[in-house]
Amino acid sequence: MQRETLRRILHRLLHTLSRPVFLGVENIPPTGGVIIATNHMSRIDTLMLFINPVRTDITALVADKYKRYPFFKWILDTGGIIWLDRENADFGAMRAAVEALKKGLALGIAPEGTRSRNAQLQEGKPGTALVALRANVPIVPVGIAGSEVFFARALTLRFPKVTLRFGQPFWLEPLSRENRSEQLKAYADEIMLRIAALLPDSYHGFYSGHPRIAQIRAEQGIHL
Numbered sequence: 001m002q003r004e005t006l007r008r009i010l011h012r013l014l015h016t017l018s019r020p021v022f023l024g025v026e027n028i029p030p031t032g033g034v035i036i037a038t039n040h041m042s043r044i045d046t047l048m049l050f051i052n053p054v055r056t057d058i059t060a061l062v063a064d065k066y067k068r069y070p071f072f073k074w075i076l077d078t079g080g081i082i083w084l085d086r087e088n089a090d091f092g093a094m095r096a097a098v099e100a101l102k103k104g105l106a107l108g109i110a111p112e113g114t115r116s117r118n119a120q121l122q123e124g125k126p127g128t129a130l131v132a133l134r135a136n137v138p139i140v141p142v143g144i145a146g147s148e149v150f151f152a153r154a155l156t157l158r159f160p161k162v163t164l165r166f167g168q169p170f171w172l173e174p175l176s177r178e179n180r181s182e183q184l185k186a187y188a189d190e191i192m193l194r195i196a197a198l199l200p201d202s203y204h205g206f207y208s209g210h211p212r213i214a215q216i217r218a219e220q221g222i223h224l
Helices: 002-017 045-050 064-068 070-078 091-102 127-135 147-154 180-196 211-220
Strands: 019-023 034-038 059-063 082-084 106-109 139-145 161-166
Touching: 002 019, 002 045, 002 070, 034 045, 034 127, 034 180, 045 059, 045 139, 045 161, 059 064, 059 091, 064 070, 064 082, 082 091, 091 106, 091 127, 106 127, 127 180, 139 180, 180 211
Parallel strands: 019 161, 034 106, 034 139, 059 082, 059 106
Antiparallel strands: 139 161
């Protein structure tokens, strides 16, 4: 009940301060464990995922540095997120993420591992792929555009448009016994490239100009 009340409050608040647009929500499985893999430019990104119109059961892996902000900590704790120590190998958080997925929850993860300071995609890290493989769940990429200016514009009542575009779900093949680190690197890049395909080119950063982006767009009929 407390979680649902929080979701209603966030829905009202975020729609008052901004203009969230959710595209491709038909790509989100309505039930069952699924990773929602997103780019990360703003503290508001996780809260935007909380108000998606399909999965009210969504949780997220969130860096424990946000515990320093009482308002965000209260919201995130109430929302049932999983705190992650990004400075160390947090195996406990990873196990909790896998358990949540196996229970059938949706889990938001930022494969970049940290918030981008310049609204550009950073190189992906292997954690998201590892969780997906261990939990045996699909990944739905989502590109969030506009959240980087949320606070600057919302606080001056300019109602920023924040677009969340969800891509088609995909599965990762099990790792082979050899070259596991190379496979994980390739999987991390593939996840990020699928996110990049959902974003305007100006956001592509580390992956700017990568030919796989155009290929994904052509295969899935993505038109921005």
